[in-house]
Amino acid sequence: MIKFDNVSVSFTNKKGQIVDAVKNVSFNVNDGEILGIVGTSGAGKSTLLRTVNQLQLPTGGHTIVDGKDIGSLSGKSLAKFRHSIGMIFQQFNLVSTKTVAQNVAFAMEIAGHSKEEIKRRVPELLSLVGLSDRADVYPSTLSGGQKQRVAIARAVANNPKILLCDEATSALDPETTNDVLQLLEVINIKFGITIVLITHEFDVVKKICHRVAVMNKGELVEIGDVSDVFTKPQHEFTKTLLSHTFDLDLPGRLTEDKSKPLVKIIYNGEKAENAIVSNVVKLYDVDVNILHGKIEYINDKPFGILIVQLIGKQDDIYNSLDYLSNNTYRTEVINERD
Amino acid sequence: MNETNYSELLNNLLPAFGETLEMCGIALLLAVVLGTPLGVLSYITSKHSICQNRVVNLIVGFFINVIMSTPFVILLVLLLPFTRFVVGTSIGPEAASVPLGIVAIAFYARLVEGNLHAIDKGVIEASLAMGATWFRIVTNVLLPGAFSGMIRGLTVLAVTLVGYSAMAGIVGGGGVGDLAIRFGYYRYQTDIMIITVLLLIILVQIIQTIGEKASRKVQK
Ligand SMILES: Nc1ncnc2c1ncn2[C@@H]1O[C@H](COP(=O)(O)OP(=O)(O)OP(=O)(O)O)[C@@H](O)[C@H]1O
Numbered sequence: 422m423i424k425f426d427n428v429s430v431s432f433t434n435k436k437g438q439i440v441d442a443v444k445n446v447s448f449n450v451n452d453g454e455i456l457g458i459v460g461t462s463g464a465g466k467s468t469l470l471r472t473v474n475q476l477q478l479p480t481g482g483h484t485i486v487d488g489k490d491i492g493s494l495s496g497k498s499l500a501k502f503r504h505s506i507g508m509i510f511q512q513f514n515l516v517s518t519k520t521v522a523q524n525v526a527f528a529m530e531i532a533g534h535s536k537e538e539i540k541r542r543v544p545e546l547l548s549l550v551g552l553s554d555r556a557d558v559y560p561s562t563l564s565g566g567q568k569q570r571v572a573i574a575r576a577v578a579n580n581p582k583i584l585l586c587d588e589a590t591s592a593l594d595p596e597t598t599n600d601v602l603q604l605l606e607v608i609n610i611k612f613g614i615t616i617v618l619i620t621h622e623f624d625v626v627k628k629i630c631h632r633v634a635v636m637n638k639g640e641l642v643e644i645g646d647v648s649d650v651f652t653k654p655q656h657e658f659t660k661t662l663l664s665h666t667f668d669l670d671l672p673g674r675l676t677e678d679k680s681k682p683l684v685k686i687i688y689n690g691e692k693a694e695n696a697i698v699s700n701v702v703k704l705y706d707v708d709v710n711i712l713h714g715k716i717e718y719i720n721d722k723p724f725g726i727l728i729v730q731l732i733g734k735q736d737d738i739y740n741s742l743d744y745l746s747n748n749t750y751r752t753e754v755i756n757e758r759d
Numbered sequence: 760m761n762e763t764n765y766s767e768l769l770n771n772l773l774p775a776f777g778e779t780l781e782m783c784g785i786a787l788l789l790a791v792v793l794g795t796p797l798g799v800l801s802y803i804t805s806k807h808s809i810c811q812n813r814v815v816n817l818i819v820g821f822f823i824n825v826i827m828s829t830p831f832v833i834l835l836v837l838l839l840p841f842t843r844f845v846v847g848t849s850i851g852p853e854a855a856s857v858p859l860g861i862v863a864i865a866f867y868a869r870l871v872e873g874n875l876h877a878i879d880k881g882v883i884e885a886s887l888a889m890g891a892t893w894f895r896i897v898t899n900v901l902l903p904g905a906f907s908g909m910i911r912g913l914t915v916l917a918v919t920l921v922g923y924s925a926m927a928g929i930v931g932g933g934g935v936g937d938l939a940i941r942f943g944y945y946r947y948q949t950d951i952m953i954i955t956v957l958l959l960i961i962l963v964q965i966i967q968t969i970g971e972k973a974s975r976k977v978q979k
């Protein structure tokens with residue numbers, strides 16, 4: 422659907438320095454998928470996304486949509502192409518002088534739909550996003566979540582093939598974020614719209630993305646299925662990003678006490694459901710003291726971390742560690758004696 | 760001090776008031792009709808805007824700046840040949856409307872441009888992303904978005920023009936300001952001067968009040 426082919430974008434900033442915002446990025450976005458792009462601030466996520474509808478021209482390489490090089494489009498053909506791409510933003514960007522219904526109608530007017538067609542479709546769209554009763558109010562009277570719903574209705578008004586979301590939930594509280602994400606998922610499934618979604622929250626990725634691309638300093642450092650990237654991050658940067666999501670902070674006195682091993686057990690996929698910890702207790706003469714833990718479900722597959730303290734005789738502890746290593750995704754002792 | 764002849768004053772005052780309204784009215788009309796598109800042109804051709812064009816932007820900016828920075832009295836004199844060419848005479852309220860109108864156009868163009876710059880860039884970007892043409896963005900996003908500010912600007916302009924119209928009186932433009940100068944200043948009829956000035960103050964107040972009401976009414 423979308424093919425980034427060696428895309429680079431550089432800017433000259435106000436001081437006259439050249440900023441390489443995107444550097445030789447190549448990857449594909451598949452038809453019908455929800456792809457997340459994550460990365461720290463300034464990683465070039467927005468800039469890359471904006472090459473998809475030529476809000477930004479690549480200074481090197483090509484962004485190709487449906488086999489068409491977007492950089493070669495201009496004038497009428499560019500306008501026509503843009504009708505087939507929806508976009509939503511962190512700040513919603515609704516026209517404040519138009520009512521909710523008029524905002525949605527605006528997108529259709531731009532695409533040249535007839536008055537009758539617009540009149541028929543706008544209520545449909547508003548009911549899709551659950552705002553039928555707010556059709557005639559102005560955006561300033563809406564909550565953030567409602568504004569984003571209007572923006573979504575507007576973005577899908579012309580039956581786009583692709584929906585671009587630039588931090589669409591970053592200005593919303595967690596509950597509203599969930600609602601908006603659910604709506605995006607519905608749109609993806611119901612209309613088969615391919616969604617590319619920028620976020621800095623792994624939580625968002627976890628909830629609705631199929632695949633995730635990780636960007637750092639303008640480069641693509643990793644791309645893959647969400648569960649793979651979460652459980653087997655290949656790149657140092659991804660690991661750092663993820664560790665913030667799975668930050669399990671223990672009080673210092675526990676990690677400093679080297680007399681009893683602290684073991685970090687990482688579960689991945691189906692293994693999380695096996696009774697591994699209780700097996701250890703039964704098989705070997707050790708006590709297991711659970712200090713911290715978190716299990717997440719990514720695309721229905723469990724992924725989690727457990728931090729335990731093993732108490733017992735040296736031999737038993739070694740055997741337990743062996744058993745854990747063999748039966749979990751990964752096991753490591755985090756307070757190794759130096 | 761001369762005896763004040765109030766019936767003479769009244770006979771002079773009413774037409775003078777009409778002349779002031781005529782001069783300022785014509786100038787305001789010109790400002791709205793020509794100053795608005797000029798302001799829009801200046802905005803959309805500016806850097807990073809929707810119709811970026813350096814040459815057009817420089818020309819428009821230069822025109823506006825020259826008019827705004829030339830003292831009005833000098834502009835009056837400099838424009839005399841042009842005024843004669845357009846209205847056939849250089850005396851009277853119609854003639855005074857020409858320089859007044861030109862100042863109004865430049866002044867209003869800047870005010871419009873300023874209001875356009877205050878519009879959220881994100882909304883413009885969203886419109887571009889939907890494939891809107893620059894013309895549709897101007898008519899659907901920019902002008903409606905700047906509307907209440909433009910009305911406020913029109914109020915400021917009207918008030919300024921009332922002041923400028925008094926200066927136009929010096930070169931035979933007529934109007935209340937002219938009356939104030941002729942009777943009050945040259946003939947030392949202080950009471951007439953006070954009456955005319957009061958009249959101007961009331962006129963300005965009325966304009967201000969109407970303008971503020973209107974601008975608040977259209978705010979979304
Ligand atoms: N128009 C521009 N002119 C100059 N530099 C720019 C421009 N747009 C972006 N940049 C620079 O390019 C880099 C990448 O910016 P970009 O907005 O793509 O990052 P991002 O990953 O979206 O970050 P954030 O999470 O903060 O939105 C930044 O260093 C930014 O300062």
Ligand SMILES: [Mg+2]
Nearest residue numbers: 466467468587
């Ligand atoms: Mg960004």
